Amino acid sequence: MDILQGTLDLLILRALELAPMHGIGVSARIQQVTRGAFVVKPGSLFPALRRLERQGWIEGEWGPSENNRRARYYKLTRSGRAQLVEEKRNWYRMTSAMNWMLESEG
Amino acid sequence: MLRRLSDGFRWLLGRRRMEDDLDEEIRSSFEMVVDQFLARGMSEPEARRAARLEFEGVEIVENVRRGSRGFAVPSFFDDLRYAWRGLRGRPSFAAVALITLALGIGVNAAVFSVFYAVLLRPLPYRNPQQLALIWAAFRTAGTSRAPVSPVILREIRQRNRSLSDVAGIWTGTRTFTGDIPEQVKSARVTFNFFDLLGVSAGTGRAFISSEAGTPAILLTDGFFRRRFAADHALLGRGVPMQGPANTLIGVLPADFQLHFAPDANVPADVQVFDTFGPGIYSQRNLYYIRVVGRLKNGVTMAEAQRDLDRVAREIQGAYADYAAENLRFTVSGMQADSVRDIQPALAALFAGAAFVLLICCVNVTSLLIARASDRRREIALRLAIGASRGRIFRQLLAEGVLLCAIGGTLGMAVGWAGFRGLLAIRPERLSRIGDAGFSWPVLGFAAATSFAAALLFGFAPAMESFRMDLITTLRSGGRGLLGRLHRRAGAALVVGEITLAFVLVTGAALAARTLSNIERVRPGFEPRSLLAFQLAGGVPITGVRDWQASLAALPGVDRVGAITHLPLDTDLPNWYSPYWPEGMSENEAAALVSDLRCVTPGYFEAMGTRLLEGRFFDAQDRAMGRQVIIVDELLARSTWPGQSAIGKTVAAEHVTNNGFVPVPSVVVGVVEHIHNHSLTRQVRGQIYMPFEQSPRTPLTFVVRTRVDPMSLVPAIRTMLHDRFKNAAMAKARPMTAYVAREIAPAGFTAILAAVFGALALLLAATGVYGVLNYQVSRRMPEMGIRMALGAGASQVLRLVLREGLVLAAVGVVLGTAAALLAAHWLGSLIYGVSPRDPLSYSLALLLLPIAALLGCSRPACRAAAASPSETMRQE
Numbered sequence: 001m002d003i004l005q006g007t008l009d010l011l012i013l014r015a016l017e018l019a020p021m022h023g024i025g026v027s028a029r030i031q032q033v034t035r036g037a038f039v040v041k042p043g044s045l046f047p048a049l050r051r052l053e054r055q056g057w058i059e060g061e062w063g064p065s066e067n068n069r070r071a072r073y074y075k076l077t078r079s080g081r082a083q084l085v086e087e088k089r090n091w092y093r094m095t096s097a098m099n100w101m102l103e104s105e106g
Numbered sequence: 107m108l109r110r111l112s113d114g115f116r117w118l119l120g121r122r123r124m125e126d127d128l129d130e131e132i133r134s135s136f137e138m139v140v141d142q143f144l145a146r147g148m149s150e151p152e153a154r155r156a157a158r159l160e161f162e163g164v165e166i167v168e169n170v171r172r173g174s175r176g177f178a179v180p181s182f183f184d185d186l187r188y189a190w191r192g193l194r195g196r197p198s199f200a201a202v203a204l205i206t207l208a209l210g211i212g213v214n215a216a217v218f219s220v221f222y223a224v225l226l227r228p229l230p231y232r233n234p235q236q237l238a239l240i241w242a243a244f245r246t247a248g249t250s251r252a253p254v255s256p257v258i259l260r261e262i263r264q265r266n267r268s269l270s271d272v273a274g275i276w277t278g279t280r281t282f283t284g285d286i287p288e289q290v291k292s293a294r295v296t297f298n299f300f301d302l303l304g305v306s307a308g309t310g311r312a313f314i315s316s317e318a319g320t321p322a323i324l325l326t327d328g329f330f331r332r333r334f335a336a337d338h339a340l341l342g343r344g345v346p347m348q349g350p351a352n353t354l355i356g357v358l359p360a361d362f363q364l365h366f367a368p369d370a371n372v373p374a375d376v377q378v379f380d381t382f383g384p385g386i387y388s389q390r391n392l393y394y395i396r397v398v399g400r401l402k403n404g405v406t407m408a409e410a411q412r413d414l415d416r417v418a419r420e421i422q423g424a425y426a427d428y429a430a431e432n433l434r435f436t437v438s439g440m441q442a443d444s445v446r447d448i449q450p451a452l453a454a455l456f457a458g459a460a461f462v463l464l465i466c467c468v469n470v471t472s473l474l475i476a477r478a479s480d481r482r483r484e485i486a487l488r489l490a491i492g493a494s495r496g497r498i499f500r501q502l503l504a505e506g507v508l509l510c511a512i513g514g515t516l517g518m519a520v521g522w523a524g525f526r527g528l529l530a531i532r533p534e535r536l537s538r539i540g541d542a543g544f545s546w547p548v549l550g551f552a553a554a555t556s557f558a559a560a561l562l563f564g565f566a567p568a569m570e571s572f573r574m575d576l577i578t579t580l581r582s583g584g585r586g587l588l589g590r591l592h593r594r595a596g597a598a599l600v601v602g603e604i605t606l607a608f609v610l611v612t613g614a615a616l617a618a619r620t621l622s623n624i625e626r627v628r629p630g631f632e633p634r635s636l637l638a639f640q641l642a643g644g645v646p647i648t649g650v651r652d653w654q655a656s657l658a659a660l661p662g663v664d665r666v667g668a669i670t671h672l673p674l675d676t677d678l679p680n681w682y683s684p685y686w687p688e689g690m691s692e693n694e695a696a697a698l699v700s701d702l703r704c705v706t707p708g709y710f711e712a713m714g715t716r717l718l719e720g721r722f723f724d725a726q727d728r729a730m731g732r733q734v735i736i737v738d739e740l741l742a743r744s745t746w747p748g749q750s751a752i753g754k755t756v757a758a759e760h761v762t763n764n765g766f767v768p769v770p771s772v773v774v775g776v777v778e779h780i781h782n783h784s785l786t787r788q789v790r791g792q793i794y795m796p797f798e799q800s801p802r803t804p805l806t807f808v809v810r811t812r813v814d815p816m817s818l819v820p821a822i823r824t825m826l827h828d829r830f831k832n833a834a835m836a837k838a839r840p841m842t843a844y845v846a847r848e849i850a851p852a853g854f855t856a857i858l859a860a861v862f863g864a865l866a867l868l869l870a871a872t873g874v875y876g877v878l879n880y881q882v883s884r885r886m887p888e889m890g891i892r893m894a895l896g897a898g899a900s901q902v903l904r905l906v907l908r909e910g911l912v913l914a915a916v917g918v919v920l921g922t923a924a925a926l927l928a929a930h931w932l933g934s935l936i937y938g939v940s941p942r943d944p945l946s947y948s949l950a951l952l953l954l955p956i957a958a959l960l961g962c963s964r965p966a967c968r969a970a971a972a973s974p975s976e977t978m979r980q981e
Contacts, residue, residue, distance in 0.1 A: 024139060026140045041160060046131070046135075060127065067141050069134050069137055072135055073136075
């Protein structure tokens with residue numbers, strides 16, 4: 001399934017909400033939690049991470065990976081958490097609206 | 107406000123670090139993905155391949171990021187590396203562009219190398235631009251490029267003010283005696299000849315003034331090595347040669363060669379030189395010396411011409427007979443003069459090659475523009491994230507430079523191969539290309555062409571990209587305005603290409619027709635099964651008749667004859683002179699000039715020349731008999747229009763004991779015109795005298811055979827040595843060789859023109875394909891909509907084909923106009939066919955639309971196969 005435009009940021013922010021993670025971890029987590037419905041390829045993942053970092057919503061820091069490689073771990077900043085709340089709210093508003101429309105009986 | 111400013115600073119400072127971080131992050135992430143695949147049990151290479159697939163697209167993103175990097179200005183090398191990756195990423199685009207470029211540059215390099223070697227490379231003499239030939243024109247000469255008499259040579263030397271020195275040359279043959287006598291070409295020169303050219307002897311020395319007329323001789327290096335094994339002990343002593351004893355004073359340098367136009371009758375392969383004695387300067391009416399002068403420093407050819415005009419007037423004032431002849435001179439630069447006969451042909455070939463290059467450039471430009479248009483989304487994105495226009499421009503330029511560097515290198519390879527090919531088929535007249543080879547000027551030329559092309563390729567797509575409106579492009583996914591612009595530019599390029607191809611195809615057709623016309627010319631004899639060889643020295647005039655009889659008795663021989671100067675043999679100076687028909691007034695006869703030849707009985711029969719009237723010479727036409735001549739149809743018709751020439755009396759110059767003297771003779775036969783000088787031109791009428799009534803040497807024998815002509819050579823040579831100890835057999839070759847040598851330039855031109863024509867057609871077809879294919883891919887949605895609205899596949903097919911054919915039609919119309927304009931310059935290059943030959947034009951009219959049709963067929967099929975749902979989804 002294609003990722004809806006504008007939802008990639010939300011997916012990443014949400015993935016990082018529980019614990020800091022490196023890029024590959026983020027994409028693995030999204031794939032795992034969505035039961036493989038969403039696959040985020042590096043081609044879109046890294047530009048998105050960079051965009052979020054530039055917005056100041058996430059912060060990267062170097063650390064060792066599980067296989068002892070140097071990996072860049074991202075964690076949500078305070079404004080990132082605020083942004084996540086905001087985006088979640090938007091998302092629910094939209095999905096409810098969509099549901100009303102789809103489930104209405106004529 | 108303040109916060110935003112400080113944010114900006116922080117961002118600027120932190121940005122560089124961030125870029126490096128990102129690079130490293132991507133690298134380590136890649137390794138992590140590899141680790142994951144490895145953990146799933148893949149082999150290392152498999153895991154890497156799979157990871158690369160995963161990371162596909164990262165590179166583009168990275169490029170975008172690099173392109174937008176504000177400071178830390180990347181080097182042009184980075185741009186090249188980026189361009190290289192871009193080319194590797196689109197191998198079919200790169201291959202087509204590179205092959206096209208390599209062909210264009212290669213063809214040009216090959217043709218230019220010939221052009222340079224023959225036309226531009228300076229002659230191997232000191233300050234060759236100062237060397238000038240001085241040709242005489244006088245009333246009875248029949249040409250404006252005649253040799254001069256010794257008296258005229260002396261007068262020029264004394265009266266001119268523009269030349270620092272004047273020398274003369276005259277060529278003939280000499281025979282070296284010994285176990286195997288050998289005849290070679292020789293030249294007699296004024297003692298200052300080599301000084302004037304600036305050539306000094308390689309061994310020994312050149313002539314000095316006190317040696318004029320002495321038996322001192324010079325040999326060429328090649329001949330000295332071959333015949334005398336470079337035996338230096340011979341220097342200062344005599345070498346065995348017919349004629350008075352001689353002294354070998356020196357050997358010319360190995361690279362020495364004479365460079366004269368063919369009509370100067372100074373062959374390039376003269377092997378032995380001696381000098382004119384002072385005694386010749388009393389000869390007033392023997393015109394045989396070719397004059398070379400060296401301009402004084404700072405004097406131009408035009409000034410020298412004016413000076414020589416004055417000299418001619420002075421000579422006319424001093425000598426009544428030269429005044430009556432209206433003696434004049436023409437000065438022409440030696441370099442230009444030596445190639446004047448082939449210059450137009452080479453210039454036309456060069457122009458053809460340039461056309462091919464132009465078509466190649468058009469194709470590549472159109473490819474690049476198409477590509478730039480495809481990439482406009484990427485470019486727009488880059489502009490959006492802050493890349494400057496200059497930056498993007500440089501990147502596009504880098505792509506052009508890279509294409510042309512690789513294309514140029516490949517082109518050099520193609521050019522080198524092409525040059526080898528040209529060497530293999532070169533006519534003798536272009537022998538100078540043999541020692542020029544692929545030299546620095548040629549490399550420079552190829553580099554310059556590639557560079558010019560690179561600029562063009564860099565700029566065209568860049569200009570194209572900058573026309574675009576950023577927002578519109580981003581929003582429309584890269585279609586819109588630019589598509590229309592490109593469609594128009596592409597169409598113009600294709601039309602131009604078809605126009606050029608049309609000109610080249612008509613040119614090729616005209617060259618092919620010229621070749622076939624020349625091959626069909628009847629030279630006035632039957633060249634097949636005919637052996638010709640020159641006989642030098644050692645055969646007394648009285649022995650010729652017996653010798654001819656013994657030749658005729660050889661097995662396999664049909665008929666034998668001999669002539670003083672074989673048709674189409676350019677080694678000997680032509681013998682031509684005025685003749686006076688009896689009963690014609692002095693004035694009427696004043697301008698009558700003919701070629702003169704002495705022949706033995708049986709000559710015309712052996713040659714297969716047709717008798718039109720009267721009889722051939724026979725055994726009764728002996729020295730003491732009635733003086734008779736045979737004339738050719740050209741002379742008969744122009745001298746006695748409407749009458750029979752038989753029985754008319756003509757005073758024609760004969761060789762007698764008193765030198766060259768006009769002797770009244772009766773015309774007994776008229777033969778067809780024999781092409782003495784050129785297959786394509788009838789130069790002048792001809793008079794033939796019986797050899798015994800005008801014994802001139804050397805004689806060239808022609809042997810009509812029933813077997814392979816060359817197979818007789820050993821037998822004839824053995825017989826000759828048995829009979830005449832000091833006689834030599836020279837230039838033994840089939841008569842077809844002389845004819846082939848005349849045809850060769852036309853064949854050379856025709857082959858090259860055909861190659862150019864074929865290339866142009868191929869390139870035009872690819873050009874049409876490239877442009878239409880691109881347009882179709884842009885218009886797939888439109889096609890889809892059309893089909894969704896009920897248009898059939900055939901309608902869509904027709905739509906695209908029509909577009910291609912309209913382009914072809916416009917190109918063909920323009921091409922016809924261009925070819926008709928160019929026809930003006932073809933005049934001297936074609937033979938027996940009009941420069942507006944309908945057949946040649948029809949061929950181009952037929953072939954170009956076919957090429958265009960082939961070019962549009964694939965895009966048309968692609969469009970017709972458009973599936974509405976598929977294309978709609980792309981939107």
